[in-house]
Amino acid sequence: MAQLLVEYPQSRNPRSDNPLARGADGVLRYGNLNPALTELLDVQVHAFSGREAVVEIGGPRLTYRQLWHAASRIAGGLQEHGIGYGDRVAVRMPVGARWVQAFLGALLSGAVPVLVHDGLPDDVAARVISDSRADFVLGGPGGAELPDGAAFIDDGASLSELALLCYTSGAVAQDRSAGPAGVELTNENLLSAVRSMVCALDLPTEGLRNLVLLPLAHASGCVDQLLPTFAVGGTVVLVPNSSLVAETIVAERIDMVAATPRIFAGLLPGLAGLRAEGVRQVCSAGHRTELAAIDPVSSGGVAAALREVFPLARQWSVWGATETSGIGLALPDGTEPLGCDLLGFPFGGTELALWGPRADTGHGELLCRGPNVTPRYWNDPETTESRFTGSWFHTGNQVDIDEDGLVHRAE
Incomplete structure (x- = not known):
């Protein structure tokens, strides 16, 4: 039919x-729309700088100003490691304030965050990181600690540009039967x-x-x-x-x-x-x-x-x-x-x-x-x-x- x-x-x-x-x-x-996610966030940081942005129970409590400053220093540290526009930075960390700092730090560096669930088996996570061609890995076995450098914010982005790389929970094609597939989000x-x-x-x-x-x-x-x-x-x-x-x-x-x-x-x-x-x-x-x-x-x-x-x-x-x-x-x-x-x-x-x-x-x-x-x-x-x-x-x-x-x- x-x-x-x-x-x-x-x-x-x-x-x-x-x-x-x-x-x-x-x-x-x-x-x-704002031309990029980083610009929207930057506007809100200045509007609500003294408000709490992230509260981790048993961990840090960060205002918008504190979160943005920490993220911009991570971005600067990534820049010092040679990470810049269009590079992929895998984030494989437990849920918490440091995850948010790492995610935003990757964004502010001009890179594309690659989200890797902390609960994935090591072999699956490794395949996701390899498939994404990640240039840097934050957290996870063999991953780097959060880098620290001079505060840096890359604001050169547009609506059509890749901003985030997420992976599906499973295969979406016959030749991907072994694991998740990467999804580009602009x-x-x-x-x-x-x-x-x-x-x-x-x-x-x-x-x-x-x-x-x-x-x-x-x-x-x-x-x-x-x-x-x-x-x-x-x-x-x-x-x-x-x-x-x-x-x-x-x-x-x-x-x-x-x-x-x-x-x-x-x-x-x-x-x-x-x-x-x-x-x-x-x-x-x-x-x-x-x-x-x-x-x-x-x-x-x-x-x-x-x-x-x-x-x-x-x-x-x-x-x-x-x-x-x-x-x-x-x-x-x-x-x-x-x-x-x-x-x-x-x-x-x-x-x-x-x-x-x-x-x-x-x-x-x-x-x-x-x-x-x-x-x-x-x-x-x-x-x-x-x-x-x-x-x-x-x-x-x-x-x-x-x-x-x-x-x-x-x-």
Whole structure:
């Protein structure tokens, strides 16, 4: 049977006042972005210099001024090691303030950070580092300590330039069956995802305190939580020891919590009896390979238990892939799902299409396009060609899209 591509174009975005205009390639794009992620962050550092930027429970507490200064000295140290524009710097460190310093230091040096999850087996991490052709490695076995030099900030970047190299959680092509694949994310991808998250979750600028329990080495943790929190001058709170989550929520006056459904489920026993009325948002992040785990606003399960702990919080589910900068679909509090198959609606500049012989009946493979979607896989034109039809990214997930534009898992 013939393969059909049926588009679901977005004529307007009722959940965003941000200007979006369709480019020549058909993709909706924000028209007022900073030219680079470093510039956005630099502006916020000067606006909120005295606020806490990062709090590591049991570790450092850094204001924006302190974090930026430390990162700029790491950037200077990398420069003294010969690292500069376009080089790759792998970051393989445990979650904490030093991870954030290393990530920002790599950015400020003009290099491209390569996110390597600290929990990866050594052989897999080594393959990721090798595949990325990393010029320098921060942390991990054989990696360097954070370098220190004269403060340095490279601000020569543009929207189309590569800003971050993330790796998928698994293979995406036959010849990549041995491990993850690199995904190129540009400044436009990152800034668009940040803008979309800030708007969709209506993040406040008067001092958000976000307990981020997602891995920072994944797009969902770094791009969709860390960076949006910085974009509004908020505080990212990190807890290396999960047994301290309950007391941290109270002691640090947390008003937003972000994790995966699996992480939330594991935390629930330790949260029993807690009633945190100060938490106003709970964000549950899912990946395209874990669609079956996303059911954050149903009447039972994890969502109901979280409602007991956070009675005044809005619950959000955000679905995405590494290739979409971790975002794509959202399911907000107040949505009344017909069943646990409901995934959500596209937000920001994300648009949807269906692919397959039954696409015209609302069933098929989910395709996404938007300013947050990667332009290509790293050093892999074959996979790039196989996963894109024009500007549309093939997610590999079978879904149904109903008459209201809501996406459901296919039965």
